[in-house]
Amino acid sequence: MxxxxxxxxxxxxxxxxxxxxxxxxxxxxxxxxxxxxxxxxxxxxxxxxxxxxxxxxxxxxxxxxxxxxxxxxxxxxxxxxxxxxxxxxxxxxxxxxxxxxxxxxxxxxxxxxxNHSSNHHGWFKDALAAAPGSPERARYQFFDGLGENGELPPSDWPSHFGGPAWTRVVEAASPNAGQLGQWYLHLFATEQPDFNWDHxxxxxxxxxxxxxxxxxxxxxxxxxxxxxxxxxxxxxxxxxxxxxxxxxxxxxxxxxxxxxxxxxxxxxxxxxxxxxxxxxxxxxxxxxxxxxxxxxxxxxxxxxxxxxxxxxxxxxxxxxxxxxxxxxxxxxxxxxxxxxxxxxxxxxxxxxxxxxxxxxxxxxxxxxxxxxxxxxxxxxxxxxxxxxxxxxxxxxxxxxxxxxxxxxxxxxxxxxxxxxxxxxxxxxxxxxxxxxxxxxxxxxxxxxxxxxxxxxxxxxxxxxxxxxxxxxxxxxxxxxxxxxxxxxLKLRRELQCEESLEWLSAPESEVVHYRRPNGWEVLTNFAAVPAVLPPGVELARVAISSGESVVADEGATGAGISAGTIPAETTLWLAP
Missing domain, CATH: 3.20.20.80 (Glycosidases)
Known part of the structure; x- marks a missing residue:
């Protein structure tokens, strides 16, 4: 193809x-x-x-x-x-x-x-290898935990993806190598440590x-x-x-x-x-x-x-x-x-x-x-x-x-x-x-x-x-x-004009009708049943319909447009 x-x-x-x-x-x-x-x-x-x-x-x-x-x-x-x-x-x-x-x-x-890197980013690897308080950790959000031995997260913040927004690390640097240590913030997944944007x-x-x-x-x-x-x-x-x-x-x-x-x-x-x-x-x-x-x-x-x-x-x-x-x-x-x-x-x-x-x-x-x-x-x-x-x-x-x-x-x-x-x-x-x-x-x-x-x-x-x-x-x-x-999208590019519109329908209407400055009109029937077309709308101007087809004659049926009506849940574009 x-x-x-x-x-x-x-x-x-x-x-x-x-x-x-x-x-x-x-x-x-x-x-x-x-x-x-x-x-x-x-x-x-x-x-x-x-x-x-x-x-x-x-x-x-x-x-x-x-x-x-x-x-x-x-x-x-x-x-x-x-x-x-x-x-x-x-x-x-x-x-x-x-x-x-x-x-x-x-x-x-x-x-x-x-907002965050991955935990495989070079900076984060450096942070894990460094000691608390190091310049390497300063690029991220590392904090000591709460509780008697830092065993609790620094705050009660949750992650967007479920679970807590904090993960505790095993320290790699002496003198605390191999011991549980600080916590880092990740508002999303554990693998997404948050940067410190003050740095x-x-x-x-x-x-x-x-x-x-x-x-x-x-x-x-x-x-x-x-x-x-x-x-x-x-x-x-x-x-x-x-x-x-x-x-x-x-x-x-x-x-x-x-x-x-x-x-x-x-x-x-x-x-x-x-x-x-x-x-x-x-x-x-x-x-x-x-x-x-x-x-x-x-x-x-x-x-x-x-x-x-x-x-x-x-x-x-x-x-x-x-x-x-x-x-x-x-x-x-x-x-x-x-x-x-x-x-x-x-x-x-x-x-x-x-x-x-x-x-x-x-x-x-x-x-x-x-x-x-x-x-x-x-x-x-x-x-x-x-x-x-x-x-x-x-x-x-x-x-x-x-x-x-x-x-x-x-x-x-x-x-x-x-x-x-x-x-x-x-x-x-x-x-x-x-x-x-x-x-x-x-x-x-x-x-x-x-x-x-x-x-x-x-x-x-x-x-x-x-x-x-x-x-x-x-x-x-x-x-x-x-x-x-x-x-x-083709017609949109051709009809594009200044960034304004005029509403032609009442605010409470389920048939919403607006017009762009060059005369391009958009008409949407949000209702679950066909609606009467607004006065003055000519079917001959219909350039595009969101329905399967547009039929501008008295005998139109199905998804098409019959004289004077717009199908349920359908949008029409009227060319200038």
Whole structure:
């Protein structure tokens, strides 16, 4: 199967504002395409699929970590920030991928993981070999334990993946060699020790890392756990029984502290050394809007993810309110908004929308419990809603972040065999919570063959149903999810205009209608039944529908549009 480069691809252009309304496609490298047949996706696999990515119509790719790693957390445990995991390729392979992307007019964003390294990082090995109080340990968060002999953790902080956030080490240096000694902090897995960002060597080393990849042609950076770098580690450590930000004044001991912004001001200085300046986006799970926007200031990273739509029910009133709020916030910060429904950390949105309307977040979480009861879901409805939500989102001003496989309509694989699970949550919860592997299953490229065209035997097993959703099956098929994404992304690029919109429907309406300044209109019926089209909407203007087809005549039936109505859970794009 070949996907030729898009005929619309223009020569690579170093536009300083390319990111403001870009369509960015997240690639989880191990699961995208396996070029050498070892069962793990790799960088040559990305390069080989560049024609597919170009034909899809995206503006940039974002690569999740591809660095050397023991994969204790899917690559987010980094051994070496300035190299490529040999299982995924080499630096030469990386350079070839960047060149191929730029030739196809696709920018490249890479993940940076600054909150923690892996326990195999050279600095952490040095810290373990050194004595308490040594310069080597000062780069991380080492503390003496509590209790009579230091046998208790320094605080009650939990790990995001379950269990305590502290691990005690066996000392290697004299005079305490072989004895239990200090504890180190890891807000995530045991294998992910947290850096001490008060240390100047840590700050300067990450500046070096940014320059290393920028010099190789990277166009931007996605910053993992951006809100976690600055911590209040003054003694005695404050109690924090939950890993949730509970205050809005920057006084939380672990997250979203005011001191983090000085760090990112330093990053912006480095990113502005280049022409055009390198882009950056913060992953900052900050529930307080005014504080999240600080990360998106021009003096810092320039953009920050908002996950509001990702967390919303499929509800017109909720979607409109969120979109309006986020657009106002983005304008206030000088950034553009970001929109996202799926990524490597969450249940795919085609599955989320398949749950009953009354489902809570707890219901979804129980679905991923080892022995939890699978709720009754409607996959057809989930995909229908996902398609409608995606078209609603792609019409909004701002940048759209897409996750690999959503253009194929992939669902969460919630029934992976227990012996195949690799997410650290599975192990740190005593095999009670399956974790995030279900959204990371390798992609299907062809409908036949043991591995659906992925390559070697995949590191996570693919379900039999993946074959029907394979890229080659949907290629060129009118109404397929892949062709809907292609058509929408192509038209989105053609219609892109200034970052504003006008709401044409009432705030309480389940039929949400907005218009961009150039006359491009987006109309979504969030209701479970067909709805009357607003006055003045001409079916002849319908350019794209999230439904299977558009039929603009009196006798239209099924998923098509009959005169004067829009089907249930459907989005239409109206050309200017």
């Amino acid at each position: 070949t996907f030729p480069n898009s005929p619309d691809a223009a020569p690579f252009s170093p536009d300083a504002n390319w990111w403001r309304q870009a369509a960015v496609y997240q690639i989880y490298p191990r699961s995208f395409s396996d070029h050498n047949g070892d069962g793990m996706g790799d960088l040559p696999g990305v390069t080989a699929r560049m024609g597919y990515l170009s034909a899809l119509g995206i503006d940039a790719i974002w690569l999740s970590p591809f660095y050397p790693s023991a994969l204790a957390d899917g690559g987010y445990d980094v051994d070496d920030y300035r190299n490529v995991d040999p299982r995924l390729g080499s630096l030469d392979d990386f350079d070839a991928m960047v060149s191929a992307a730029h030739a196809a007019n696709i920018k490249v964003i890479v993940d940076v993981v600054p 100047p060597e840590v700050r300067e080393d990450f500046h070096t890392t940014l320059r290393f990849w920028a010099d190789r042609g990277v166009d931007g950076f996605r910053v993992d756990v951006a809100h976690g770098l600055a911590k209040d580690m003054s003694l005695p450590l404050r109690s924090k029984p939950e890993l949730e930000i509970l205050v809005s004044d920057g006084s939380d001991p672990l997250f979203d502290r005011d001191a983090v912004h000085e760090i990112f001001e330093g990053w912006r200085t480095v990113l502005n050394e280049y022409t055009p300046p390198k882009a950056a986006v913060a992953e900052a799970w900050v529930p307080f809007t005014e504080r999240r926007l600080k990360y998106a200031r021009p003096s810092e990273l320039g953009q920050a993810f908002n996950f509001d739509l990702l967390q919303a029910h499929f509800d017109g009133v909720e979607f409109r309110a969120i979109a309006q709020k986020c657009l106002v916030e983005a304008a206030a910060s000088g950034a553009s908004s970001t929109w996202v429904f799926s990524n490597h950390d969450v249940i795919r949105h085609a599955s989320r929308y398949a749950f009953p309307d009354e489902s809570t977040l707890a219901d979804l979480e129980s679905w991923l419990m080892a022995d939890g009861v699978t709720p009754v879901t409607d996959q057809a409805r989930g995909l229908r809603r996902a398609r409608a939500a995606t078209l609603f989102m792609l019409g909004l001003p701002g940048s759209a972040y897409l996750y690999q496989g959503e253009e194929l309509g992939l669902f969460e694989v919630a029934d992976l065999p227990h012996d195949s699970l690799q997410d650290p949550t599975w192990f740190r919860t005593g095999h009670q919570v399956k974790g995030r592997d279900g959204c990371r299953v390798p992609l299907p490229w062809t409908p036949t063959g043991e591995n659906f065209g992925f390559g070697g035997t995949p590191w996570l097993p693919q379900p039999a149903g993946f074959g029907a959703l394979a890229a080659s099956v949907q290629d060129g098929v009118p109404g397929s999810t892949l062709e809907m994404y292609r058509a929408a």
